[in-house]
Amino acid sequence: MEELVENPDVSTARDIIEEYVARKYTLQINGLCSVNYQGRAKSKLDRGERIVIVKQCSALLVHGPENYQPKNWQPEVDSWSVEVDDENDELVLEARRSNPEELVEIRFEEIDLVTVNKMVDKSELKIRGHEVDIHESIEDDPELVEEGLTVIERERETPAGFIDVFARDEDDNYVVIEVKRNPDYNTVLQLQRYVDEIEDEFRGDIRGILVAPKMTEKVLAYLEERDLEFVEVEMEDVIASYEAIDRSQKGLSDFGPEYET
Amino acid sequence: MEELVENPDVSTARDIIEEYVARKYTLQINGLCSVNYQGRAKSKLDRGERIVIVKQCSALLVHGPENYQPKNWQPEVDSWSVEVDDENDELVLEARRSNPEELVEIRFEEIDLVTVNKMVDKSELKIRGHEVDIHESIEDDPELVEEGLTVIERERETPAGFIDVFARDEDDNYVVIEVKRNPDYNTVLQLQRYVDEIEDEFRGDIRGILVAPKMTEKVLAYLEERDLEFVEVEMEDVIASYEAIDRSQKGLSDFGPEYET
DNA sequence: TGCTTGAGCTCGCGA
């Protein structure tokens, strides 16, 4: 840890922050501050105790004691300004960016703690359960959707867009499959458009199946009104299928059994 | 600040975290850790230096040195577990929640800093520039959209949903106004449905206007294909209008001139 | 509690 200073006065804090901000260090500043933001919108946050974090990629976070999300932030800061407002004995930290043109101004009245840290984290987050993982699981194991299903093509292009999975069922009917983690009315309309396109192309009735890990009553009704079908996939099955692929491909999964709970 | 301990051993850290977690304190833990998540999806994050924050509402954040967003998180934690894994000399922090059923497990190999803090922040974020602010600005000053416009009704109910603003233009034509901060194709279809409804109701041609602070070429073309119109509003005008309302209502705006930059 | 919708959405991918 490069620096750890408790209760610095504003000019000491200024020197530390000035030295390390915009230089690939992680700063944490605990203190009493107010925050103004102007850009795509405009916000004002009166004084309160907050945790301010400046990350090594120049992301800025202002967290209050409550809530998951920060009170104010700046995902990418282009230019910093660290000044002491002598009149009010305040430390003023400004984070600007262009595109969009935005400014976050933080005024510290008191600072409890400043830490500066060169953090090393080379690990990448490995995550499974995205929509594309469902696609691949279906391609690898079509019975996740239905017995006797054969995948013809993935990402098949039509004038209405790309069909997630194009398949045939055991009676040789064409099947259009749309995969969504969070299906809504729009998903239904999208699937409808794909089915219409394929019916035009093949001149016959085509089945349309929405595959998702969850579904609401209303969207289901909307779907069935259009003679489209719903198949629920368990996310666990998708992940299990995916891990099987991983193991067969690499010999060892990133999500091996040691991770089971 | 209740506690500030540098480089504690795992059992010291365990005692501190155990004492304050789930008790409306804000904890910050800097250290070398790995994180597993399982729930709606499944993720694995190998060892790296991270900042872990537990907020007073029991939100959990795991931040790496890069990126605006946390590597792992839990917006609301129902139950905590703080254990020492003697075999590996690791501190294991588990955060569970139900609905959805999810678990974040953090394993600390080294801990650089633990702070515990009872943070006080009674200030609410005052923010302007939401979609509803655009509605209200138009109601207060219809000329933001068009000269001679008169607002008839806000949030007018139709079978297709609520119309943001229903108005008449200077030639006494009815005008349906749909407001969106980030308009897309869907917005156009929505506006189309409203216009269709109103045309049924009033048996005549009705103008439909999409009001937004920005627009893309494709959505604009899609809009004009349907004989619908687009009016760009400057977010600054909306905010200025809103501040005028504030001042007239309260005598003093939360976003007064002292905040202008 | 579930459902719907907006967000200073953010982020990544592709053109």
Next chain:
DNA sequence: TCGCGAGGTCAAGCA
């Protein structure tokens, strides 16, 4: 650089 879609979206409002 812009546009488009997904997100462990989150969070607020309403039924």
